[in-house]
Amino acid sequence: ERDKYENNDVAGVVTGLAWTRVGGDILFIESILSKGKGNLNITGNLGKVMKESATIAMEYIKAHAEEFGIIPTIFEKYNVHIHVPEGATPKDGPSAGITMLTSLVSLFTQRKVKKSVAMTGEITLRGKVLPVGGIKEKILAAKRARIKEIVLCEDNRRDIKEIKEEYLKGLTFHYVTDMSQVLDVALTKQKVKNAKKL
Amino acid sequence: ERDKYENNDVAGVVTGLAWTRVGGDILFIESILSKGKGNLNITGNLGKVMKESATIAMEYIKAHAEEFGIIPTIFEKYNVHIHVPEGATPKDGPSAGITMLTSLVSLFTQRKVKKSVAMTGEITLRGKVLPVGGIKEKILAAKRARIKEIVLCEDNRRDIKEIKEEYLKGLTFHYVTDMSQVLDVALTKQKVKNAKKL
Amino acid sequence: ERDKYENNDVAGVVTGLAWTRVGGDILFIESILSKGKGNLNITGNLGKVMKESATIAMEYIKAHAEEFGIIPTIFEKYNVHIHVPEGATPKDGPSAGITMLTSLVSLFTQRKVKKSVAMTGEITLRGKVLPVGGIKEKILAAKRARIKEIVLCEDNRRDIKEIKEEYLKGLTFHYVTDMSQVLDVALTKQKVKNAKKL
Amino acid sequence: ERDKYENNDVAGVVTGLAWTRVGGDILFIESILSKGKGNLNITGNLGKVMKESATIAMEYIKAHAEEFGIIPTIFEKYNVHIHVPEGATPKDGPSAGITMLTSLVSLFTQRKVKKSVAMTGEITLRGKVLPVGGIKEKILAAKRARIKEIVLCEDNRRDIKEIKEEYLKGLTFHYVTDMSQVLDVALTKQKVKNAKKL
Amino acid sequence: ERDKYENNDVAGVVTGLAWTRVGGDILFIESILSKGKGNLNITGNLGKVMKESATIAMEYIKAHAEEFGIIPTIFEKYNVHIHVPEGATPKDGPSAGITMLTSLVSLFTQRKVKKSVAMTGEITLRGKVLPVGGIKEKILAAKRARIKEIVLCEDNRRDIKEIKEEYLKGLTFHYVTDMSQVLDVALTKQKVKNAKKL
Amino acid sequence: ERDKYENNDVAGVVTGLAWTRVGGDILFIESILSKGKGNLNITGNLGKVMKESATIAMEYIKAHAEEFGIIPTIFEKYNVHIHVPEGATPKDGPSAGITMLTSLVSLFTQRKVKKSVAMTGEITLRGKVLPVGGIKEKILAAKRARIKEIVLCEDNRRDIKEIKEEYLKGLTFHYVTDMSQVLDVALTKQKVKNAKKL
Ligand SMILES: [Ca+2]
Ligand SMILES: [Ca+2]
Ligand SMILES: [Ca+2]
Ligand SMILES: [Ca+2]
Ligand SMILES: [Ca+2]
Ligand SMILES: [Ca+2]
Ligand SMILES: [Ca+2]
Ligand SMILES: [Ca+2]
Ligand SMILES: [Ca+2]
Ligand SMILES: [Ca+2]
Ligand SMILES: [Ca+2]
Ligand SMILES: [Ca+2]
Known part of the structure; x- marks a missing residue:
């Protein structure tokens, strides 16, 4: 099984949940910075809608830089690359949106x-x-991959209620309506080791 | 049901009415600004005609900036991103035009x-x-989503007349011929809380 | 019927005649200027050939600016947007060429x-x-839309001769071979009210 | 019949011969200059190969500017637009190459x-x-359109020999191997009336 | 047989293993630098996913330049061209990723x-x-091509175990989880003869 | 027969051998320079792989400019146009690679x-x-076109051995493994008449 690696030592790597033709799966959103001029690079064999999610996440952060404690001039000095591993699998849809925003x-x-x-x-x-x-x-x-906590939209609470109790054992759910709540759950206050100085 | 959220605290979010394969629906036009060079970004799984509507709205505002009390030099200092949520649904057609212009x-x-x-x-x-x-x-x-007032083209008045009275209860209609009338109905004189200084 | 509005108060709006799958129709060519760098924007769900007409019209005007009393340096200071309303209808073909040139x-x-x-x-x-x-x-x-005068190519005179007299009542025809004749018929010497100073 | 107009008062307009699904036809290559930055615009509902012919013609002239008495710095100061009228007819193939070069x-x-x-x-x-x-x-x-002289490749001489004498009456043929011979036949030493000063 | 040439005298040439419709094959990743502005050129009849691998490799190196002892300003002064020979064969998939990164x-x-x-x-x-x-x-x-050492992902160890011992004779396997391990195995400390001064 | 012209008076024109649906053929690679900014223009109704060959050839020369006695700053001052005549015939594949490099x-x-x-x-x-x-x-x-010497890859020697002796009469073969050998055979030390000063 490929889906066991997990690693929160590096900034920009976040675990998402995907729904593919062969069932559910976890996926990773990876993002990195390199010196540049504000370009956004998106890879991972993604369809149009999933690429749009990356754009929306990026623009949202630019528009709310101060709230996140980000100096707005940074955006013009770096290129961002967002990648979703396992290039052999085509991926699409809007559901990675909150994962991408958290990653960024x-x-x-x-x-x-x-x-x-x-x-x-x-x-x-x-x-x-x-x-x-x-x-x-x-x-x-998520269970197969030993995930412990899951962030979902409040409107998906009903979908969880329809799942047999035994499948939910050991999982904590966070239901959210706004992106700020996702970030509260998913990001610690702590910086990563060897944090980049931007 | 997904279509209940409503929120006029933020500038740039306007409710439109759409006609999809599965019947009528409401949709939201969202637009935001970020520091930039006048680029226009359009997302939401939109077809060519709906993207053109966004371009037309943007160009119209640029050409009539003074009438709206907008300083024309602003357009070169910001990027605009227009998004229509629910990326899983393809959307097209010209009918979101007035919603997009109002949003901008x-x-x-x-x-x-x-x-x-x-x-x-x-x-x-x-x-x-x-x-x-x-x-x-x-x-x-619109009724299902608890909309109270609807803006339509004067030439759509005949379509309303063909609808049974009981379905129209609680709805106020504004028939318009020009964009300025839409704005008179849809925009208050008041600025949003924490209005951005452009 | 949608096709009754008519308005010559604004510069850049000209009425054309189109031939669609459902019969003849009138269409409007609209063009506006905004401060810019000489870009040409074309919308209205147009096919390749109709977009080419817009390019040809624009280049023709640039090459003959002096004859039209236009200061050539203007072209680099404004963006031009040409739109053909009714985005739901795909449009194509070269026949809007003279309408576009007149509009510009x-x-x-x-x-x-x-x-x-x-x-x-x-x-x-x-x-x-x-x-x-x-x-x-x-x-x-054109008759249904209460048009009074029609500009056609001299070589289309034969097509008019084949139409029953009664259908032509109330219509004046202007047969032309050169674009300058179109402009003589279609443009007045008068400037529009609140003419833009370019 | 559309194909009778002929006019050598203007620089850049040259008559070509085309082979379409409905038989032979004449076509016109038109080219104009406008102040610009050296862009090449090509219209007329042309296929890829015919557009390439325009590029080849343009590059050839740039590379041999001195031989033609053209000041090389001119190319950066003007945009060139090449158009082939009758936008409703798709056109393709390499055979307009010499007509395009002559036009330019x-x-x-x-x-x-x-x-x-x-x-x-x-x-x-x-x-x-x-x-x-x-x-x-x-x-x-060409005969139908009252053409008197025709420029062909030397290797097409055999094709002419297979045509009945009576069809060739009144036509003069110029067989060429090099572009310089085409220009010797097709261009006079005289400048057009009101020649542009480049 | 085409697949015998091998040469480690030149920097940027690395041997990969590919899986094509006609069975396994070796392939070469070649990369070169030319003075430029940081453009990345990718050729070799590659599909979208394989091109993405090249982008990922390039961005990864940019983001980790210091770790590799590369001066970051170099990236803006050169263009990189990555090529995979045998243009007649279409190639795709993510499996050349580590070969491309090693090459760069x-x-x-x-x-x-x-x-x-x-x-x-x-x-x-x-x-x-x-x-x-x-x-x-x-x-x-790889055996047919006289390869001696093979670098694979740790998770591919199970695939090797399923291969008959006799096919593995003479081959050394390096199982890795991180890119740094690939580079440890595949790159010597030594510079190539006539190393370019960047 | 079209394929008889031959001319080595001009730099940049080299004869290649092609394999088309109707059998073997010779083709010509033509390249010219015009003042510019380092753009590469490729025409001749070429497929993706053949265009890639032109890019590879160009990048190879840029990376090895000194070896060829070319001043590297030249590349930014000229545009290069590579053309393969007979636009009516689609052409593809990697086999023109050495012809293109020789031409450049x-x-x-x-x-x-x-x-x-x-x-x-x-x-x-x-x-x-x-x-x-x-x-x-x-x-x-090649024989039909009166070619005397042919440059092939060493690995194609076996293909020649399978051809009947009588077909090879009058032909000299040069088997090569590296591009430098091709240039040794195909280029003289002599400059062309009226050589351009770059
Ligand atoms: Ca997986
Ligand atoms: Ca997800
Ligand atoms: Ca909905
Ligand atoms: Ca709407
Ligand atoms: Ca209509
Ligand atoms: Ca028209
Ligand atoms: Ca015709
Ligand atoms: Ca022709
Ligand atoms: Ca092979
Ligand atoms: Ca590989
Ligand atoms: Ca041939
Ligand atoms: Ca060849």
Whole structure:
């Protein structure tokens, strides 16, 4: 099984939940910075909608830089690259939105991502979190990958209620409506070791 | 049901009415500003015609900046991102035109959008409002979402007349021919809380 | 019926005649200027050939700026947006060429377009006007829309002769071979009210 | 019949011979200059190969500017637009190459094109002229359009020999191997009236 | 047989293992530098995912330049071209990721690649190595090409265990989890002869 | 027959061997320089792989400018246009690689190409020459076109051995492994008449 590696030592790596033709799966959003002129690079065999999620996340952060404690001039000095590993698998849909936003906030603040957290949810340009599909399959995949806490849209609470209790053992759910709540759950106050000085 | 959130605290968020394969629906146009060089970013799984509506709205505002009390040099200092949530649903057609223009005027003036208003109509480059289809389905969707006031093209008045009275209870209609009338109905004189200084 | 609005108060709006799958129709060419760097934006769900017409019109005007009394340096200071309303209808073909050129000359000179005139014809880069198809259907549509004068290519005169006299009542025809003749018929010497100072 | 207009008063307009699905036809290559930065615009509903011919012609002239008496710095100060009228007809193939090159040399030197000449032939980057197909159909079309002199590749001489003598009456043929011979036949030493000063 | 040439005298040439429709094969990743502005050129008849691998490798190196002893300002002064020979064969998939990264590190450090090493594995933006498919076929191809050492993802160890012992004779396997381990195995400390001074 | 012209008076024109649906053929690679900013223009109705060959050739020369006696700053001062005549025929594949590289070296050094030489072979970014297909058909085409010397990859020697002796009469073969050997055979030390001063 490929999906066991986990690592919150590096900023910008966040675990998401995906729904593929062969069932639920976890996926990783990775983002890095390199000196540049503000370009956004997106890879991982992604479809149009998933690429749009990356753009929305990036623009949201730019528009709310101060709230996140990010100096706005930073955006013009670095290129951002967002990647979703396992290039052989085509990926699409809006559900990685909150994972991408969390990844980017971690990257630009160098804050450490909480251990054993995974998430799934669409993001809007206002920072609202929207519900997504395939919840049952995603939860089963999360358990297999030893995830402990899961962030979902409040409107997906009903989907969890329809899942047999025994499948939910050992999982903590965080239901959110706004992006700020996702970040409260998923990002620690602590910086990563060897945090980059931006 | 996903379509209950409503929020006029933020500039640039306006409710539209859409006609999809599964019936009428409401949709939200969201727009935000970030420091930049005048680029226009459009997301939300939109087709060519709906993207053109965004371009038309943007160009119209640029050409009529003074009338809206917008300082023309602002356009070169910011990037605009327009997003239509629910990325899993492909969207197209010209009927979000007036919603997009209202969103952008709110964004650039930071004026508050009126509560409980929704709208649908094509915009022309002269600021004329053109009629659109699917009116009956759109009205039913608006009621379900607790919309109180609806802005339509004057030429869509006949479509409303064909709808049974009982479905229209509690709804106020504003029939317009020009974009300026849309803005009169939909935007308050008041600025949003924590209005951005542009 | 959507096709009754008419308005020659604004520079850059000209009435054309189109031939669609459902018969003849009138269409409007709208163009506006905004401060910029000489970009040309074209919208309205147009096909490749119709977009080329807009390019040809624009380049023709640039190459003959002095003849039209336009200061050539203006072209680098403004962006031009050409739009053809009714985005739900795909449009293509070369027959809007003379309408587009008239629209742009009106825009850059702020000269008023003559009332009740419509036109159809292909333009060449030399300013020649070429004949187009669907004349009968276009004429019927023009009558329905209360057009009084129609500009056509000299080579389309034969198509008019084949139409029953009674359908032509109340219509004046202007047969032209060169673009300069179109402008003589369609543009007044008068500037529009509140003409832009370019 | 559309194909009667002919006009050598303007620089940059040259008559070519084309082979379409409905038989032979004449076509016009039109080119104009406007102040700019050296961009090349190509319109007329052309396919990839025919657009390449325009690029080849342009690059050939740039590389041989001195031979043609053209000041090389001119190329950066103007935009060139090449158009092939009758946008409703898709056009492709390499056979307009020599017509395009003749058009551009006329344009940049403002030399008058000889009256009643038409041509067809592929151009190479070295200035060689290559034979093309559809010769018989093209010749018949030329006669109908009252062309008097025709420029062809030397290797197309055999195609002319296979045509009945009576169809060739009144036509003079110029067989060429190099682009310089085309220009000797097709361009006069005289400048056009009101020649542009470049 | 085409696949015998081998050469570690030049920086930037690394041997990979590929899985094609006709079985396993070795392939070469070649990269070169030319004075430029930081552009990345990718050729070799590659599909989208394989091109993404090149981008990921390039961005990873930019983000970790110091660790590799590369002066970051170098990236803006050179263009990089990555090529995978045998253009007649379409190639795709993520498995050349570690080969590309090794090639680029060799190129920018001018360090010599170890002789007789081949590799296959996906790279992530964090420098993790992921397992890939077609291991058995790739190993057989490596033997045919006289490869001695093979670098694989730790998670591909199980695939090797399923191969008959006799096929593995003469091969040394290096199982890795991180990109740094690949470089430890594949790059010598020595610079190539006539190393470029960057 | 079109394929008889031959001319080594001009730099940048080199004869290649191609394999098309209708058998073997010779083709010409033509390249020219015009003042510019380092752009590369490629025409001739070429597919993706053949265009990549041109890019590889260009980048190889840039990376090895000194070895060829080319001043590297030249590349930013000129645009290069590579053309393969006979635009009506689609062309693809990597086998023109060595012909393109020879053409470009001739162009940038203004060295004369040897008379009666033709070649076919893929080029790699390291300057290796790879074997290609269709050798028999190409050789027959070369004889018809009165070629005297042929440059092939060493690995294509076996293909020549399978051809009947009588077909090879009058042909000299040069088997190569590296690009430098191709240039030794194909380029003379002599500059072309009226060599351009770069
Ligand atoms: Ca997986
Ligand atoms: Ca997710
Ligand atoms: Ca909805
Ligand atoms: Ca709407
Ligand atoms: Ca209409
Ligand atoms: Ca028209
Ligand atoms: Ca014709
Ligand atoms: Ca022609
Ligand atoms: Ca191979
Ligand atoms: Ca590989
Ligand atoms: Ca041939
Ligand atoms: Ca060849």
